[in-house]
Amino acid sequence: MSDFVIIGAGPAGISAANESARYGVKVTLIDENNLPGGQLFTQTHKFFGSREHRAGVRGFQIGYDLIEEINKLNVDVLLDTIVYGISADMEVKYVTEGSSAKSITAGNILISTGALEKPVVFKGWTKPGVMGAGAAQTMMNVHRVLPGRKVLMVGSGNVGLIVAYQLKQAGADVVGIIEAMPSIGGYKVHASKIRRIGIPILTSCTIKEAKGSPQVSSAVIVGVDKNLREISGTEDEIKCDLVCIAAGLKPFDELCWLLNLEFKYINELGGFVPVHNDDLETSMKNIYIAGDAAGVEEASTAMEEGRLVGVAVAQKLEYLSDRQAEKLKGKINDRLKYLRLGSFGKKRAEGKKKLTSISK
Amino acid sequence: MADKRTSIIVCRCEEITDEEVRKAVKEGATSVDAVKRVTRAGMGLCQSKICYLNIAKIIHEETGIPVSKLIPMKHRIPVRPVKIGDLDN
Amino acid sequence: MKSKVSNKSNAGIITLGEFKKIPGYPEEDDFSKGPIAVIECDQDIPCNPCEEICKYGAIKVGKPITNLPVLDAEKCRGCLKCITICPGLCIFVVYRDYTDKTSLIYIPYEFSPLPEKNTYVDVLNRRGEKICKGSIRKVIKLAGSNKTFVIGMEIPKKFYNTARHFEF
Ligand SMILES: Cc1cc2nc3c(=O)[nH]c(=O)nc-3n(C[C@H](O)[C@H](O)[C@H](O)COP(=O)(O)OP(=O)(O)OC[C@H]3O[C@@H](n4cnc5c(N)ncnc54)[C@H](O)[C@@H]3O)c2cc1C
Numbered sequence: 001m002s003d004f005v006i007i008g009a010g011p012a013g014i015s016a017a018n019e020s021a022r023y024g025v026k027v028t029l030i031d032e033n034n035l036p037g038g039q040l041f042t043q044t045h046k047f048f049g050s051r052e053h054r055a056g057v058r059g060f061q062i063g064y065d066l067i068e069e070i071n072k073l074n075v076d077v078l079l080d081t082i083v084y085g086i087s088a089d090m091e092v093k094y095v096t097e098g099s100s101a102k103s104i105t106a107g108n109i110l111i112s113t114g115a116l117e118k119p120v121v122f123k124g125w126t127k128p129g130v131m132g133a134g135a136a137q138t139m140m141n142v143h144r145v146l147p148g149r150k151v152l153m154v155g156s157g158n159v160g161l162i163v164a165y166q167l168k169q170a171g172a173d174v175v176g177i178i179e180a181m182p183s184i185g186g187y188k189v190h191a192s193k194i195r196r197i198g199i200p201i202l203t204s205c206t207i208k209e210a211k212g213s214p215q216v217s218s219a220v221i222v223g224v225d226k227n228l229r230e231i232s233g234t235e236d237e238i239k240c241d242l243v244c245i246a247a248g249l250k251p252f253d254e255l256c257w258l259l260n261l262e263f264k265y266i267n268e269l270g271g272f273v274p275v276h277n278d279d280l281e282t283s284m285k286n287i288y289i290a291g292d293a294a295g296v297e298e299a300s301t302a303m304e305e306g307r308l309v310g311v312a313v314a315q316k317l318e319y320l321s322d323r324q325a326e327k328l329k330g331k332i333n334d335r336l337k338y339l340r341l342g343s344f345g346k347k348r349a350e351g352k353k354k355l356t357s358i359s360k
Numbered sequence: 361m362a363d364k365r366t367s368i369i370v371c372r373c374e375e376i377t378d379e380e381v382r383k384a385v386k387e388g389a390t391s392v393d394a395v396k397r398v399t400r401a402g403m404g405l406c407q408s409k410i411c412y413l414n415i416a417k418i419i420h421e422e423t424g425i426p427v428s429k430l431i432p433m434k435h436r437i438p439v440r441p442v443k444i445g446d447l448d449n
Numbered sequence: 450m451k452s453k454v455s456n457k458s459n460a461g462i463i464t465l466g467e468f469k470k471i472p473g474y475p476e477e478d479d480f481s482k483g484p485i486a487v488i489e490c491d492q493d494i495p496c497n498p499c500e501e502i503c504k505y506g507a508i509k510v511g512k513p514i515t516n517l518p519v520l521d522a523e524k525c526r527g528c529l530k531c532i533t534i535c536p537g538l539c540i541f542v543v544y545r546d547y548t549d550k551t552s553l554i555y556i557p558y559e560f561s562p563l564p565e566k567n568t569y570v571d572v573l574n575r576r577g578e579k580i581c582k583g584s585i586r587k588v589i590k591l592a593g594s595n596k597t598f599v600i601g602m603e604i605p606k607k608f609y610n611t612a613r614h615f616e617f
């Protein structure tokens with residue numbers, strides 16, 4: 001039995017663990033990797049934000065800081081451990097590498113399992129040499145393996161832009177970034193640093209085919225019109241040994257579907273997202289959701305959402321009085337509000353509003 | 361766009377092609393679960409983590425049903441691959 | 450990548466015309482007083498470390514932090530600190546009148562190997578196109594710069610507004 005079982009130790013999960021354990025909640029934190037931190041350990045670039053969100057600090061360093069914090073608290077951390085199911089009576093089923101399946105009954109559960117990359121289907125997309133940008137980032141920044149020497153990046157959101165830059169830093173030749181929309185999706189500052197080092201970005205352009213056998217040796221790209229229809233005659237063949245796909249992320253919520261939680265489709269947040277209230281409690285009592293799993297956003301918002309859940313659980317278990325808890329939540333919500341401002345943040349804020357407004 | 365893609369694999373785990381999924385949809389399988397039952401698409405190792413969106417898009421193209429109405433296939437324990445031997449208790 | 454699909458686009462680039470509207474961009478006159486920060490930030494991203502790190506109070510973001518950074522040219526000493534903290538790597542320090550004929554541009558640099566001092570390099574503009582030759586004059590690692598180096602590059606004066614990277 002555990003007061004609080006957290007599934008997924010990314011920035012959301014760790015922050016929830018820290019924030020609740022700090023007040024005395026007995027926490028079990030589970031992750032399938034051999035190090036807590038989730039996506040943070042793939043991120044070698046500096047983060048945006050304010051001082052509270054460690055702006056100007058590189059992602060993986062924030063990861064180490066969170067781990068240091070967790071080591072000081074009394075949190076039970078299970079690594080190399082996959083959660084393969086949750087039953088309706090709050091039994092979390094898991095298996096740790098090298099041992100047989102176990103389960104633990106939880107008073108409260110947080111599902112902070114992050115996001116999944118969306119696939120793009122084209123001729124040859126199953127060949128070796130086509131992979132998600134996130135996968136490429138993990139290979140190079142976590143496992144120190146360069147996934148390709150000549151790279152075509154498909155997608156100009158922040159993930160595509162950042163991973164292209166990091167591939168270049170790691171020594172690969174990035175032949176270009178293509179984007180089906182007429183303008184780039186990510187921050188202009190990320191795109192600017194790509195352009196000035198000589199990487200072209202082709203807008204209104206998509207991938208038609210990855211050629212080569214078995215490994216990719218070239219890619220056929222093609223111009224598209226406003227309705228994203230291919231313009232014949234604009235095809236071009238480009239030599240490359242890696243096609244990276246950065247077509248967006250979606251919440252990774254298999255455990256929520258398993259529990260038959262109520263979902264809502266919200267495009268701005270990546271697709272189907274579990275409905276939740278302001279404390280991030282889902283349609284099932286005592287099951288919480290936070291981070292990318294509650295709508296794809298950023299590490300900074302993931303940490304704040306995790307903290308909110310941490311406080312809510314500590315309040316529920318009476319480690320915090322209502323007054324103390326409401327005060328803490330108010331502060332966190334203020335910071336969240338700031339993170340969801342501006343032309344990029346606003347869309348996510350609207351998405352979140354749609355999600356929480358219908359759950360009351 | 362769609363007609364040129366017929367022999368492309370959409371479900372990697374079960375090696376189901378675009379053509380097979382489209383045929384199933386035309387014959388009346390207009391939900392992700394129904395496509396799964398007819399074609400096995402989504403029944404592989406990844407349990408449709410990869411192919412769910414590909415299937416939903418094809419159903420949308422063939423029927424006009426928005427992707428926002430096409431929920432993933434039914435999930436069952438184990439949602440992740442687990443060795444049978446590990447489950448025996 | 451040469452392609453039939455247009456590659457001349459402005460995707461990801463702030464054009465010179467757009468610059469004039471950015472509050473982080475100094476007035477023409479301000480360049481005559483010595484090295485000065487040029488903040489090429491024109492989107493309302495919630496972010497303000499440049500404001501925090503400037504001990505001269507020359508950069509103001511204020512609240513909400515989605516405001517664009519505003520440079521107070523009078524206060525800026527060209528100390529380079531902001532170059533290394535900006536997560537967007539979009540701050541440069543430009544010393545237009547370095548000599549009669551040349552300018553010195555300080556740029557953020559995160560690649561290896563580092564160039565050596567006095568290397569002769571190809572100077573690139575915001576599109577990554579070669580525009581002239583230049584010389585590396587400074588290779589600086591500021592304390593707390595977290596692996597972002599600052600490279601000082603001497604270039605013909607007329608390119609002070611366009612030179613933004615180099616290749617060697
Ligand atoms: C290229 C790139 C650049 C980014 N740059 C920034 C940035 O500059 N600033 C910023 O704020 N954000 C950035 N982000 C976003 C940020 O990384 C994510 O929003 C953040 O990591 C989400 O945190 P999370 O805790 O929700 O999920 P994650 O970090 O994804 O963690 C989820 C964890 O759960 C584990 N897990 C999932 N399912 C199970 C299971 N069944 N059993 C056990 N464990 C499981 C996963 O393995 C993972 O470790 C970037 C993302 C990418 C891809």
Ligand code: FES
Nearest residue numbers: 371372373404411
């Ligand atoms: S890709 Fe279809 S089940 Fe894995």
